[in-house]
Every structure is written in structure tokens, then in C-alpha cells.
Amino acid sequence: MSRRPDIASDVVVVGGGAAGLSLAHRLAVDGTATVTVVEAPDGPLRPPGRTWCYWEEGPGDFEEAVEASWTRLRVHGADGGAVTVAPFPLRYRMLRSERFERLVHARLARSPGARVVRATAGAVREEGDGAEVLCTGPDGGALRLRARLVFDSRPVAALPSARTRLLQHFRGWFVRTAGDRFDPEVADLMDFRVPQPRHGLAFGYVLPLAPDRALVEYTQFSRTPLDTDAYDAALDHYSREVLGLGAWSVEAVEQGVIPMTDGRFPRRVGRRVFRIGAAGGATRPATGYTFAAVQRQSRAVAAGVRAGRAAVPPAHGRRALAMDAVLLRALDTGRIDGPAFFTGLFRHTPAPRLLRFLDGATTPWEEWGIGLRCPVGPMLRTAVELPFLRRRPQPAPVTVAPRERSR
Structure with a gap:
């Protein structure tokens, strides 16, 4: 095996997904630090294309890569009743990973202190006042990346x-219909007009890209994923019987699994080594949304590096995580009706406040008002029992596709 010269920089970012590229972009474009991003070479280690969604006011850092956006959001209850809200001044946006990566790579290429290395990252170890990442290049050659700080976005073991x-867990079809079937201004976040599983809940998810094109997904919150045939059967039923799409063709597919857990993800794994993104707890436990939290985390990390501090702050506040823990337990035990709960949130809470709540940006008083519209008895019973429950080891995660919806 050949040995290549070491590459040194202020920061090494392991992983070129949403979290890794967002942090590298923030560090390099602002001139905060020199940064090396290590991405897996083409092949089985590179993840497939993913979709990230989030809400934002005004144009953001990655507006050039936005695939589509929506001014209105809709939820269909299990009884067929629809709730449509306009969360102005927020818009719901979709990014696809390919366009996002091309945009960030182009910006990094124009930044003199940034480089992207295609290699398979292995061990990360601390050395003296810094750390190093041991890598293997596409040709099998060994490569050592050295830096003062390492931020690792790879999924945890x-x-x-x-x-x-x-x-x-979910599977989605990018469909094209024979006629116009979609309203490009309205995104269906949750459509509960699908058969519900015995445990957990299920819903459809529709993001129109044009009057005759959309991402149509089937999603479950449950303990175990389905096989591909089961997802496709559920998608066919939803597209044919619920949406009434008529004739359609499938142009692309996405599929993934997001853990929804009240486990505490460690963000620091050494004096100079940190975890970011989903591996560092950026996924909101009760919703699966990640992308907006990754941006908050990236800004905070860059500000700390600029000020000479090495830290990855929590992506979600303690109150938000405590409320999520209660909700997850209540859903898992069946104490609350999931479709009725989520439909009620959208029916009774002003949309901008609800989206701020899902981002963890509401005040305690606003959260109290939202809580009064929830099933108080089951939620209170769950909150009382949680401190007495043991945290148990969890199985290794299945393939994860974090979404800010993937999400």
C-alpha cells in the first residue's frame, strides 16, 4: 500500500453530507479556518440521493439549490377532514442532496482555505495538540489528514x-402523472387517510414539484421497518385509491429510516474530536427533521472556532427534548391517538407558532398554550413515569437518511 504525504489544516470534517458540507461551508466561506472535507469515493460507501426539507423566512444560504418551496401546508385527518395553513413569513423548502452538494463544492472550490478529499475515512485519533484521520484513497493508498480539530458526521455504530x-421509516416515489393532479403551492405534510398499523402510525406525504410531478411518500412511525414490497403496496394504494392520480410513472425512488429516540447523543468524543449532524443529536426526536438544526449547529460551531473555543452545542434545547421524550413514550405505549394528535396540533395552533415550536424556538408560555390542546391526562401520566424508566442499550441503527424531512 502506497503512502501519500500528510494533509494538514485547521479543521478536518469527516463526511460530505448535509452536516459535513454545511459546517465546511460555514468555516471556509467566512474565512474562519482552513478546512479539509473527506468524502467517500464513488461506490457502495457513498449514500444514495436524499431529500431534505425545512422551513425558513426569506432566502437562505442555499437558495440556489432549492428544488421547490410551498407557501401553504396541509394535513388530512383520518376522517378525511383537511387542515390547510399558511405559515407566512415562513416557506417550506425542499433540497435534493445532489444540487446541494454541487453548490457547496463549487463554493469550497473558490475558497483558498478549503479542499475536498475523496477517500474512505477510518480511525480518528488524537495526537499532541491536534487529531488525525487515517484514510484510504480510491487506489488503496494510505492518507493521513491532520488538524487542530476534527468534526465527524458519520453515522454512529x-x-x-x-x-x-x-x-x-419511509419510501417515496418521484412520480409524473398523465394529467395535472397537484397544486404546486400546497405541500401535504401528513395525510392520515391510509390504513393505520397496529402499533404506531402511518401517513402519506406529498411534495408537488409541478402540476404533474411530485414526491409521494408513505411513512410509518413504528418499531420495525417494512420490506420494499410492503412499501410499494402501500404507495400504490395511496396513489391510486386516496390521491386518485390516474396513470403515472415513477422517475426516481428514495427510501430511508430515521431513529426517533430519547437517547443522549454525545457530541464530544475527545479533546479535539466532535460529532456533528445526526450523529451529534441534530435530528429532532419526535419529527425526524434535521436540516435546520444542522444549520444552527454549524453557525454555532463556526462562531466557537472563530473565538478560539472548541465545542458542539446541543442542536435542541432541554425543554424541546423533554417534550419529545414524553410524546415518543405516549405514542409507543398507544396512550394517544397519533393521527388525532398531529391533526389537532395543526387545527388549533397558529401555523407560524407551530413551526417555531417544532424548531424549539417558542417561549414556555407558548408551549403551555400548545400543551393545553394536547391529551392532558395521557401526556401527564407519561411525563410522571419517565424519570423512573431505565435507559436501555439500543440495537445498531439501520441505514439512516436524516431528513429535514429525509426530513
């Missing part, structure tokens, strides 16, 4: 111990 663990 095992999930942290938790009291509750559900999975948000």
Missing part, C-alpha cells in the same frame, strides 16, 4: 441507551 426508540 450504535444508538445511545434510551427509554423509547421508534423508527420513522
Whole structure:
């Protein structure tokens, strides 16, 4: 095996997904630090294309890569009743990983202090006042990346111990219909007009890209993923019987699993080594949304590096995580009706406040008002029992596709 010269920089970011590229972009474009991103070479280690969704006010850092956006959001209850809200001044946006990566790579290429290395990252170890990442290049050659700080976005080998663990698992079709079937201004976040599983909940998810094109997904919150045939059967039923799409063709597919857990993800794994993104707890446990939290985390990390501090702050506040823990337990035990709960949130809470709540940006008083519209008895019973439950080791995660919806 050949040996290549070491590459040194202020920061090494391991992984070129949403979290890794967002942090590298923030560090390099602002001139905060020199940064090396190590991405897996083409092949089985590179993840397939993913979709990330989030809400934002005004144009953001990655507006050039936005695939589509929506001014109105809709939820269909299990009884067929629809709730449509306009969350102005927020818009719901979709990014696809390919366009996002091309945009960030182009910006990094124009930044003199940034480089992207295609290699398979292996061990990360601390050396003196810094750390190094041992890599293998596409040709089998060894490569050592050295830096003052390392931020690792790779999926964790095992999930942290938790009291509750559900999975948000999904499969989606990018469809083209024979006629116009979609309203490009309205995104269906949750459509509960699908058969519900015995445990957990299920819903459809529709993001129109044009009057005759959309991402149509089937999602479950439950303990175990389905096989591909089961997802496709559910998608066919939803597209044909519920949406009434008529004739359609499938142009692309996405599929993934997001752990929904109240486990505590460690963000620091050494004096100079940190975890970021989903591996560092950026996924909101009760919703699966990640992308917006990754941006908050990236800004905070860059500000700390600029000020000479090395830290990855929590992506979600303590109150938000405590409320999520209660909700996950209540869903897992069946104490609350999931479709009725989520439909009620959208029916009774002003949309901008609800989206701020899902981002963890509401005040305690606003959260109290939202809580009064929830099933108080089951939620209170769950909150009382949680401190007495043991956190148990969790199985290794299945393939994860974090979404800010993937999410």
C-alpha cells in the first residue's frame, strides 16, 4: 500500500453530507479556518440521493439549490377532514442532496482555505495538540489528514441507551402523472387517510414539484421497518385509491429510516474530536427533521472556532427534548391517538407558532398554550413515569437518511 504525504489544516470534517458540507461551508466561506472535507469515493460507501426539507423566512444560504418551496401546508385527518395553513413569513423548502452538494463544492472550490478529499475515512485519533484521520484513497493508498480539530458526521455504530426508540421509516416515489393532479403551492405534510398499523402510525406525504410531478411518500412511525414490497403496496394504494392520480410513472425512488429516540447523543468524543449532524443529536426526536438544526449547529460551531473555543452545542434545547421524550413514550405505549394528535396540533395552533415550536424556538408560555390542546391526562401520566424508566442499550441503527424531512 502506497503512502501519500500528510494533509494538514485547521479543521478536518469527516463526511460530505448535509452536516459535513454545511459546517465546511460555514468555516471556509467566512474565512474562519482552513478546512479539509473527506468524502467517500464513488461506490457502495457513498449514500444514495436524499431529500431534505425545512422551513425558513426569506432566502437562505442555499437558495440556489432549492428544488421547490410551498407557501401553504396541509394535513388530512383520518376522517378525511383537511387542515390547510399558511405559515407566512415562513416557506417550506425542499433540497435534493445532489444540487446541494454541487453548490457547496463549487463554493469550497473558490475558497483558498478549503479542499475536498475523496477517500474512505477510518480511525480518528488524537495526537499532541491536534487529531488525525487515517484514510484510504480510491487506489488503496494510505492518507493521513491532520488538524487542530476534527468534526465527524458519520453515522454512529450504535444508538445511545434510551427509554423509547421508534423508527420513522419511509419510501417515496418521484412520480409524473398523465394529467395535472397537484397544486404546486400546497405541500401535504401528513395525510392520515391510509390504513393505520397496529402499533404506531402511518401517513402519506406529498411534495408537488409541478402540476404533474411530485414526491409521494408513505411513512410509518413504528418499531420495525417494512420490506420494499410492503412499501410499494402501500404507495400504490395511496396513489391510486386516496390521491386518485390516474396513470403515472415513477422517475426516481428514495427510501430511508430515521431513529426517533430519547437517547443522549454525545457530541464530544475527545479533546479535539466532535460529532456533528445526526450523529451529534441534530435530528429532532419526535419529527425526524434535521436540516435546520444542522444549520444552527454549524453557525454555532463556526462562531466557537472563530473565538478560539472548541465545542458542539446541543442542536435542541432541554425543554424541546423533554417534550419529545414524553410524546415518543405516549405514542409507543398507544396512550394517544397519533393521527388525532398531529391533526389537532395543526387545527388549533397558529401555523407560524407551530413551526417555531417544532424548531424549539417558542417561549414556555407558548408551549403551555400548545400543551393545553394536547391529551392532558395521557401526556401527564407519561411525563410522571419517565424519570423512573431505565435507559436501555439500543440495537445498531439501520441505514439512516436524516431528513429535514429525509426530513
